[in-house]
Amino acid sequence: MGLRQDVERVVNATQELYRRNVFPSMKVGFGKYSNNIGHMDFPGCFRCHDDNHKAADGRVISQSCDLCHDIR
Ligand code: HEC
Ligand code: HEC
Numbered sequence: 659m660g661l662r663q664d665v666e667r668v669v670n671a672t673q674e675l676y677r678r679n680v681f682p683s684m685k686v687g688f689g690k691y692s693n694n695i696g697h698m699d700f701p702g703c704f705r706c707h708d709d710n711h712k713a714a715d716g717r718v719i720s721q722s723c724d725l726c727h728d729i730r
Pocket of ligand 1: 705706717
């Protein structure tokens with residue numbers, strides 16, 4: 659395939675990805691909303707599971723890893 663076709667495919671693919679991910683009229687783009695799955699970019703489960711949210715009887719919402727993970 660020629661260079662011209664290659665460039666056109668890249669342009670089309672980029673536009674297609676953009677249309678699927680960016681919605682200017684709704685003011686939504688990459689990173690607009692937090693992704694609370696996992697721990698890397700946003701607090702996620704640790705918003706509550708932080709050993710600080712305490713019930714009247716003193717129990718806390720645990721952040722112990724093996725509450726949610728099976729670590730061997
Ligand atoms: C809005 C607050 C909140 C968030 C966010 C939250 N949890 Fe919880 N979670 C709780 C509370 C409250 C309990 C009950 C704690 C208790 O009864 O001791 C609980 C209990 C649990 C339990 C049961 C613990 C047990 O001792 O049996 C699991 C498992 C759990 N959460 C997983 C998750 C996972 C996975 C996420 C993230 C995807 C998450 N939670 C996010 C509030 C939250
Ligand atoms: C309240 C539940 C909960 C607790 C407690 C918890 N995790 Fe997670 N963890 C999750 C969830 C949910 C995911 C996302 C799983 C997925 O993406 O399929 C995750 C993902 C991860 C990942 C993959 C990277 C990521 O961010 O997606 C690592 C590493 C990890 N946890 C380590 C830990 C460690 C270490 C601890 C203890 C300090 C811990 N987790 C405690 C629920 C928890």
